Amino acid sequence: MxxxxxxxxxxxxxxxxxxxxxxxxxxxxxxxxxxxxxxxxxxxxxxxxxxxxxxxxxxxxxxxxxxxxxxxxxxxxxxxxxxxxxxxxxxxxxxxxxxxxxxxxxxxxxxxxxxxxxxxxxxxxxxxxxxxxxxxxxxxxxxxxxxxxxxxxxxxxxxxxxxxxxxxxxxxxxxxxxxxxxxxxxxxxxxxxxxxxxxxxxxxxxxxxxxxxxxxxxxxxxxxxxxxxxxxxxxxxxxxxxxxxxxxxxxxGGVDVIEQENLIKARTLYDEIERNPFFKGTANEMDRSRMNVTFVMDNAEQEAAFLALAKERGLIGLKGHRSVGGFRASIYNALSITSINALVDAMKEFEEKQSS
Structure with a gap:
């Protein structure tokens, strides 16, 4: 998938x-x-x-x-x-x-x-x-x-x-x-x-x-x-x-329903970025987008390794824009929470492999 x-x-x-x-x-x-x-x-x-x-x-x-x-x-x-x-x-x-x-x-x-x-x-x-x-x-x-x-x-x-x-x-x-x-x-x-x-x-x-x-x-x-x-x-x-x-x-159910789903998706991913010591967000916390989540590795030299793991797990399009670097997860309306969870799982897997 x-x-x-x-x-x-x-x-x-x-x-x-x-x-x-x-x-x-x-x-x-x-x-x-x-x-x-x-x-x-x-x-x-x-x-x-x-x-x-x-x-x-x-x-x-x-x-x-x-x-x-x-x-x-x-x-x-x-x-x-x-x-x-x-x-x-x-x-x-x-x-x-x-x-x-x-x-x-x-x-x-x-x-x-x-x-x-x-x-x-x-x-x-x-x-x-x-x-x-x-x-x-x-x-x-x-x-x-x-x-x-x-x-x-x-x-x-x-x-x-x-x-x-x-x-x-x-x-x-x-x-x-x-x-x-x-x-x-x-x-x-x-x-x-x-x-x-x-x-x-x-x-x-x-x-x-x-x-x-x-x-x-x-x-x-x-x-x-x-x-x-x-x-x-x-x-x-x-x-x-x-x-x-x-x-x-x-x-x-309309825009109010999709808004609640988008809130959950964004919160789930931002929570993992904040929890995981290998990642950090780039946007000011109070201004963070629900649609485009930008983040980097604490050690930039590890970014290629995470992108390789993400590719293995079927996570596509995560490379950040050249003016920011790192990663960008665009989580538009049609992206399901299943995909968010798959990304979070990959981040946790990377943490476990690097910490072992």
Whole structure:
């Protein structure tokens, strides 16, 4: 058995894989593959409608928000956000908590003024800045809720006097949030929602068409909202598999149920990291991510030996990002507690072998 701790694209539940694979041969008894059906067909239109309805239900999205399924990943949203809501000559406020937050701010700076309100770069992004001030004259405040590389996560939305934009690519649907607290949420699907290729955007309608910019239609949220995410040929298969995964999450009991499972998984692994003398966490304890657990060996020279043991035990994708080193266990929604226990057992086994 393989236990996939890779940072992305994500793992999915087996039943989702099974149904998705069957649809590649014959989708909904049409005699056609999901890969070849028309995106204008009534069958696929139902897929988009159900996917949107499930997002609205699972996240309790208010009626005055649009739910969009776009392409280009979160990286495209780094540019689309300021295109749509940052006026010409305006200013945006960004919180710098890691690589993706930095890239988002860099893209925005090409379209207007960017003020970095706080940064944790001084300690290699191992903590979340606190008690920072956000300028009231900025068009919006942007932050990244979960930092996959550095293993930090923001659980409480900062209270700011301006509209808030959040990149939730790696913790979307992993915990309960109040969508009404945010003005725009975006997330690449490939961590918790579905396969790579589709990006979820949830945007308050009053923001649409207000930047005063001339925006190419393909980058205009308002155009996508009017077209029901069908302005151009959508990523059909990615939306379909995301819909299946949303069905799975609903059948489990919803986001509040998966949040409790994620708490247990994270606590189990962090407890072992703290207990085991051969390992230590890299992120500040109060800011530790539930989605991406980063840790190193107390003796870095032993890391290769542990990775070899992990591979023997079917533990895949544990090597940490080059900017942090050590290990990174990505424990997204579909990863079971069985996989967490397998990793903990391997850590204990390593301890026993080294101590004997």
């Amino acid at each position: 393989k236990h996939n701790f890779g940072a992305g694209p994500c793992i999915l539940p087996k039943e989702v894989f099974q149904e998705a694979s069957e649809a590649v041969i014959d989708f909904d008894n049409t005699g056609l593959s999901i890969l070849e059906i028309s995106h204008r067909s009534k069958e696929f239109e139902q897929v988009v409608l159900e996917a949107e309805a499930l997002v609205r239900e699972l996240m309790n999205v208010p009626t005055d928000y649009s739910v969009l399924f776009l392409q280009g990943g979160a990286s495209q949203q780094f540019a689309m956000v300021p295109m749509n809501i940052l006026p010409e000559g305006g200013k945006a406020a960004y919180l710098d908590t890691g690589v993706w937050a930095t890239k988002a701010a860099k893209e925005a700076s090409k379209l207007g003024n960017v003020e970095i309100v706080a940064s944790s770069a001084d300690k290699n992004y191992t903590y979340i800045p606190k008690n920072f001030a956000v300028p009231a004259d900025a068009a919006y405040f942007h932050y990244t809720s979960n930092n996959t590389i550095y293993g930090t996560e923001i659980f409480e939305k900062p209270i700011v006097p301006i509209p808030t934009v959040v990149d939730m690519s790696s913790d979307i649907l992993s915990r309960v949030i109040d969508v009404a607290d945010f003005d725009l949420i975006y997330a690449g699907a490939q961590k918790n929602m579905g396969p790579a290729g589709v990006t979820l955007v949830i945007v308050k309608n009053e923001l649409l068409g207000k930047s005063g910019r001339v925006i190419p239609s393909i980058f205009d949220y308002q155009q996508h909202a009017k077209a029901g995410s069908m302005y151009n040929t959508p990523p059909v298969y990615s939306i379909y598999v995301s819909m299946l995964n949303l069905r799975w999450l609903k059948a489990k």
